[in-house]
Amino acid sequence: MNHNLLVITLFLVLGLALPIAAFTLSRFLRPDIPSVEKRLNYESGLAPQEGSWVQFHVRYYLFALLFVIFDVETAFLYPWAVVYDSLRSSMGLMILGEMVLFLFFLVLGLVYAWKKKVLEWK
């Protein structure tokens, strides 16, 4: 197996081990005296009103959608950027033209969202 993957696995194991070890250690050191009042949710000192698992504002969803669109775009941009120079010499400026065309349509979408005031945070 590739040693890089083994090293990353070791980092994963260590990353998991530290919090688990720390939580276990603190279990022996900390007091544990639960009471009803302690286990209430914090709400400025008053008794909490209802839960907080409710419907949420739609604007977060709109930004999440925009994020997905542009994140997929970066997934295309990265390999393009890596091979840019080798393709530049074999197929000329077409390589730039294609990406500019692709970006143009995405930017068009961004401008549309901008004009529709999706990017406004109210």
Next chain:
Amino acid sequence: MDWLFYIIGPILLLGIMLGFVTYAILFERKVIGWIQNRPGPNQVGPWGVFQTVADIFKLLTKEDIVPERADQTLFKIAPIITFVPAFLVLAVIPFTDRIRFADLAVGLLYYMAISSITTMGILVGSWSGNNKYALLGGMRSAAQMISYEIPLVMSVIGVVMSAHTLNLTKIVAAQNEVWFIFPQLIGFVVFLIASIAELNRTPFDLPEAESELVAGYHVEYTGFRFAFFMLTEYAYIFAMASLTTILFLGGWQAPFGWTFLPPLIWFILKFAVIVFLLFWLRGTLPRLRTDQLMEFAWKVLLPLALFNIFLTAVLKEVPWIQTFYR
């Protein structure tokens, strides 16, 4: 002996990271103290050197309170989900040409992909506590982190176009003539701003706006679970300052051929400059408003990052200037 390095190395790195976090917190408080014309922590030990250590022990002995109405399992594992990626990203960071652990061909992509898992941990932690302040803070945090991630990943495409690789070691090697901060100045500025926002630091620390949201996504957390959220934040400063050094400041390469200092020292010096810059900004700039924050990412940084890609491609065609871009 190689395998010994790969086993001892990560353990040492974990220790170094924890040491860095301990003293970065002290240093930050000192720097902000000096900026505000006060001494900063100076009671625990000479010059306050044991202040953070004392804080850690205090947190270690604090009761672990889980709210009655919280989602018990998710509430307990959220700090772990948040912390693990912060350490995982360090696997691909090359500190010098010999001190590096995983030499992935897609190192940069790996960093970006893994670091975004942390958003998930923050969201889980804020939602599972069933607290309104925490939920608001977590939602804001997630919205901010995904918005700034786009300019962050796009600003480095100019670097990738000049280095022809995603491997971080080779990106540093590509900078032995000129550091990428000079040809990629726009990319660097966008990257720096977006990375501060990704780190949730002032002036982009809205998720933790203590004056309106109490403390943000970790309101309900106590003791060591809370400590792990703070640890993650500073672990990311370690990772992000390293990444900035590698991408734009030439990594371990000595400037002007001043090789009288070993490569690791050069790396640490550049790294320290970035860390100090982050603390300095925190002491200087006021917090942004939420609407300004979101609009800045989409209306200013994203077009700038896209423009930088186009500019890099165009400058590659200009005679003489093109030598700096390949």
